[in-house]
Amino acid sequence: MKPWILGLTGGIGSGKSAAAAHFASLGVHTVDADHAARWVVEPGRPALASIVERFGESMLQADGTLNRAALRERIFQSPEERRWLELLLHPLIGQEIAANLEQAQSPYAILVSPLLVESGQRQMTKRILVVDTPEHLQLERTMRRDSVPEEQVRAILKAQAQRDERLKHADEVLLNDSDLGHLQREVERLHDFYLNLRGGRP
CATH class of the missing domain: 3.40.50.300 (P-loop containing nucleotide triphosphate hydrolases)
Incomplete structure (x- = not known):
């Protein structure tokens, strides 16, 4: 079951x-939504490419990871940009969580x-x-x-x-x-x- x-x-x-x-x-079996949210914007994942395409290279750190501080600043100033980001990330985070929960063996x-x-x-x-x-x-x-x-x-x-x-x-x-x-x-x-x-x- x-x-x-x-x-x-x-x-x-x-x-x-x-x-x-x-x-x-x-x-x-526990799944952390915060971990899923971090994982969907890892280098090589499509969400990170979409963020850079929309907001520019300043969204990347020197090592190619997401510059969270720059992104936070950008979306806090603009409700539309925040909405865009939520529409991009929420479904991906949802899929990530669902896939992880699928693996659960506990009752x-x-x-x-x-x-x-x-x-x-x-x-x-x-x-x-x-x-x-x-x-x-x-x-x-x-x-x-x-x-x-x-x-x-x-x-x-x-x-x-x-x-x-x-x-x-x-x-x-x-x-x-x-x-x-x-x-x-x-x-x-x-x-x-x-x-x-x-x-x-x-």
Whole structure:
């Protein structure tokens, strides 16, 4: 029987990567949408050629990889250019994710995506697990992890789906307001629950 797909999401600094890593250590096939997004613009992939054709050689680093900072700057200034890029990349990222999920051998598989709700990727999933963290902890953790100023983290929080919007779509919520041990115990509890679901439904 094909594994059913669990969507795992959460805001920046919520601990979704740590949760995903623990699910993976329990033998669950996990696919990270961010990795797929990076992979579709690797050198030699058609998307990178299209980006350079549209925006010019300044989109490439000296080693032939995508100059993300230049691209980000370009699309932030122009909503049409951003739309063009999304139309190019979203279907490719979707195909990449689907191909990777196809390889899953575990009873269920996980799609990890910070933009699960906004990007429409939730259509690929049967259930959604939101890793939720109080905002002051998100700020603290992200500033510590990425050594970035508070304003920058607040700007990212604003751009991501609002917490209420994410929680509205959640089938389960993992409240990550304690330490890593607590997070891992919660993951194990949910894993047992998910193993008993047929096709993602109780």
